[in-house]
Amino acid sequence: MKQRIAFRNVTIDFPIYDANARSLKRSLVLDKVSNFVSRTSVGGNFHRDRQGVVTVRALDGIDFRLEDGDRVAILGHNGSGKTTMLRVAAGIYEPVTGEVVAHGRVMPLFNMMEGLAPDASGVEMIRVRGSLLGLTEQDMEEKTAEILEFCDLGDYIEMPVRTYSTGMLVRLMFAITTAVESEILIMDEFIGAGDAAFFERAQLRLKKFVGKASVLLLATHNPSVAREWCNKAMLLSHGRLMEFGKVEEVQAAYERLAHAQ
Amino acid sequence: MNFLNARQMVLAARDLAEGTRKWPTWYVLGLSELRQRYRRSVAGPFWLTMSMGIQALIMGFVLSFLFRIDVERYLPFLCISLVTWTFLNTAVNEGATCFTSMSAVILQVKRPFWIYVMLVLWRNALIYAHTVVIFIVAALVYGLLPSLTYALIPAGLALLLLNAAWMALAAGLLSARFRDVPMLVQNAFTVLVWLTPIYYHADQLGSKVRLITDLNPLTYIVEVARAPFLNEIPPPHIWFIAVGITLCGWAFAFALFVRSRARIAYWV
Numbered sequence: 001m002k003q004r005i006a007f008r009n010v011t012i013d014f015p016i017y018d019a020n021a022r023s024l025k026r027s028l029v030l031d032k033v034s035n036f037v038s039r040t041s042v043g044g045n046f047h048r049d050r051q052g053v054v055t056v057r058a059l060d061g062i063d064f065r066l067e068d069g070d071r072v073a074i075l076g077h078n079g080s081g082k083t084t085m086l087r088v089a090a091g092i093y094e095p096v097t098g099e100v101v102a103h104g105r106v107m108p109l110f111n112m113m114e115g116l117a118p119d120a121s122g123v124e125m126i127r128v129r130g131s132l133l134g135l136t137e138q139d140m141e142e143k144t145a146e147i148l149e150f151c152d153l154g155d156y157i158e159m160p161v162r163t164y165s166t167g168m169l170v171r172l173m174f175a176i177t178t179a180v181e182s183e184i185l186i187m188d189e190f191i192g193a194g195d196a197a198f199f200e201r202a203q204l205r206l207k208k209f210v211g212k213a214s215v216l217l218l219a220t221h222n223p224s225v226a227r228e229w230c231n232k233a234m235l236l237s238h239g240r241l242m243e244f245g246k247v248e249e250v251q252a253a254y255e256r257l258a259h260a261q
Numbered sequence: 262m263n264f265l266n267a268r269q270m271v272l273a274a275r276d277l278a279e280g281t282r283k284w285p286t287w288y289v290l291g292l293s294e295l296r297q298r299y300r301r302s303v304a305g306p307f308w309l310t311m312s313m314g315i316q317a318l319i320m321g322f323v324l325s326f327l328f329r330i331d332v333e334r335y336l337p338f339l340c341i342s343l344v345t346w347t348f349l350n351t352a353v354n355e356g357a358t359c360f361t362s363m364s365a366v367i368l369q370v371k372r373p374f375w376i377y378v379m380l381v382l383w384r385n386a387l388i389y390a391h392t393v394v395i396f397i398v399a400a401l402v403y404g405l406l407p408s409l410t411y412a413l414i415p416a417g418l419a420l421l422l423l424n425a426a427w428m429a430l431a432a433g434l435l436s437a438r439f440r441d442v443p444m445l446v447q448n449a450f451t452v453l454v455w456l457t458p459i460y461y462h463a464d465q466l467g468s469k470v471r472l473i474t475d476l477n478p479l480t481y482i483v484e485v486a487r488a489p490f491l492n493e494i495p496p497p498h499i500w501f502i503a504v505g506i507t508l509c510g511w512a513f514a515f516a517l518f519v520r521s522r523a524r525i526a527y528w529v
Contacts, residue, residue, distance in 0.1 A: 014527060087526075091371035094523040106371065114369045117293065119300045124293060131289035133370065140285075 004215040006065040010098035013055040043079035044239040058084040060239040073226035074219040075254045076236035082219035086186050104183025112173040122157035129176045143179045151175035178209040185213035190225045273519040280375025291383040306391045314395040333403040340396040341490045342459045350450045352385040356429020357436045357443040364529035413489035421486035427514035437528040478506045
């Protein structure tokens with residue numbers, strides 16, 4: 001089995017330059033007293049670095065490795081570090097402590113609507129979105145016909161996208177997004193699309209799209225999505241990796257954690 | 262911290278190389294942004310040409326009268342001065358916000374950060390191409406015909422571009438961390454336009470006052486990008502100084518980039 005992505009003791013601190021240190025005094029003092037008491041039900045823990053800047057510890061000593069075929073659901077409360085972890089995996093946040101190793105093309109899909117310009121035509125959106133995803137001119141030429149066929153918008157494709165209904169817009173962006181293959185697929189909440197007629201086609205395409213990826217990392221609050229698409233799960237709490245294993249077991253642990261609070 | 266860290270240096274250099282190599286990204290986005298800006302307007306980006314043309318025309322007549330210079334000598338000079346200055350000014354000012362304004366995009370996909378600087382440069386190069394028309398018109402009207410000095414235009418423009426590039430990069434990096442920098446840059450350029458020979462020739466200043474423009478690095482950058490259009494060849498020392506400024510500027514901006522590249526995503 002080929003190792004695709006590995007986190008080695010990754011810790012991520014966010015500097016918060018506009019935080020008023022005094023209003024956070026209680027948390028900062030408490031933080032020194034005990035690291036086991038979590039003071040809030042959301043977010044990471046506050047710290048203060050050497051220069052006195054308030055930092056939020058979003059991830060704390062995360063360590064794991066994923067191999068080909070791993071489909072991992074990431075569970076956790078609001079602010080537990082799910083999105084941060086996805087962004088670190090995507091290489092957007094480079095860790096100061098620890099190391100992330102990834103092999104293969106990483107495709108993070110946090111927001112299908114990225115790069116949306118209301119006055120651009122559908123065809124132009126394909127080019128803009130495609131170039132944001134890092135496609136070359138040649139890639140784009142190859143994909144365009146297939147995207148047009150799948151989203152099935154007819155003559156609307158030459159119209160400005162602001163004239164589209166929400167559903168049509170989703171169709172277009174979904175078609176563009178799922179046209180690009182990658183080895184490591186990273187999603188913040190599952191993407192889904194369209195009306196009843198389109199839904200089945202979209203599901204089919206999505207299966208193929210996800211199937212082509214070697215590794216899937218999916219942050220979700222939806223238990224059925226996690227069960228349907230993933231074979232492993234992680235539980236994050238206040239930036240720490242609490243559990244990593246079978247989906248059912250981790251979900252059970254997540255429920256226990258949620259009730260405990 | 263990681264000021265002269267070899268690994269960070271390699272990563273920064275790779276970012277620059279990758280960002281340049283991924284030209285379709287900034288090429289497509291730059292064209293698309295310019296198109297967005299002028300969608301459904303009949304004249305489109307030529308509004309820039311017209312507004313700068315009218316500005317140059319009115320300023321040209323008033324200032325040539327005040328300076329007691331022939332309009333036919335002054336107007337082509339003013340046109341190319343304005344076009345050159347506007348490029349530098351806008352590129353650096355937009356460079357100052359090139360990371361902060363793209364924060365939503367930066368947090369979506371890992372890309373070389375240099376792409377966002379290239380996007381600003383490319384968009385302003387397109388605008389330069391549109392506005393340089395006013396100089397061509399003025400030159401034709403006043404019979405200032407192209408000469409052999411035009412061969413130096415590519416070298417002059419290359420220096421202008423390289424300097425706009427390091428200034429935009431440095432301004433963007435500093436602004437990502439310190440949010441006062443965009444305002445600072447804006448104010449600096451408002452003042453600098455008077456301390457750089459844009460509206461006037463450096464020769465018009467007395468020998469004492471001239472020290473100000475002689476000490477201003479922008480004087481040399483503007484001069485090498487402007488003089489060849491006016492059938493003038495800047496003396497060698499001007500070129501040497503301009504190249505020196507380019508090298509020093511890049512060394513500074515690159516050091517800054519090495520130090521802060523990995524932190525940009527956290528700051529925006």
